[in-house]
Amino acid sequence: MSRKGAIGLSVELLVIIILGLVILGAGITFLYQLLGGASELKAELDTRTQQELERLLVDQGKQVALPRHTATILPGESHVFGLGILNTGSRGETFTLTVLLSKALDENEAVAYDDPDVPNEALRTASENWLLYNTAELRIAENEHRTEGILVDIPNDAPKGTYIYDVKVSVGGQPYGNKLKFTVVVK
Numbered sequence: 001m002s003r004k005g006a007i008g009l010s011v012e013l014l015v016i017i018i019l020g021l022v023i024l025g026a027g028i029t030f031l032y033q034l035l036g037g038a039s040e041l042k043a044e045l046d047t048r049t050q051q052e053l054e055r056l057l058v059d060q061g062k063q064v065a066l067p068r069h070t071a072t073i074l075p076g077e078s079h080v081f082g083l084g085i086l087n088t089g090s091r092g093e094t095f096t097l098t099v100l101l102s103k104a105l106d107e108n109e110a111v112a113y114d115d116p117d118v119p120n121e122a123l124r125t126a127s128e129n130w131l132l133y134n135t136a137e138l139r140i141a142e143n144e145h146r147t148e149g150i151l152v153d154i155p156n157d158a159p160k161g162t163y164i165y166d167v168k169v170s171v172g173g174q175p176y177g178n179k180l181k182f183t184v185v186v187k
Contacts, residue, residue: 064085070184098170
């Protein structure tokens, strides 16, 4: 009887070790996919957005351009906004990009967040965590332009509503071009 118990215990231990390795492997795979999403961000910009950015930056000479301003996204889905920056050479070559929540309306159009008026830091922090974009300094040579993607990844438990974000590009801490806005409608 004790021999059967020892064999049973050994088999159970072996099964637990195998399950642990499978879960560890799944966790590493998930982490790799999560971190790899940032490098694939540029690949998701479609050609129409690229062409529109080229037209706005090069043909019209805008310093900063964001062609598509609104996207309706379901929970669990994502969308990439394309931002173009043209260095006109007036201030330098090192740019920084900042995206902050400006205003949020719940599904009944009531104000859920409005920076000075409705202090809802939890909603602001949560909705800014949906964003993935390049926060490093961007080096753009004079008279060159660059396209950056802003990924909005809506979690499954996101509150429905309308979220308006401010996009600011700066050089040396000073604003560059116009402050742009984009809107995300979570259905």
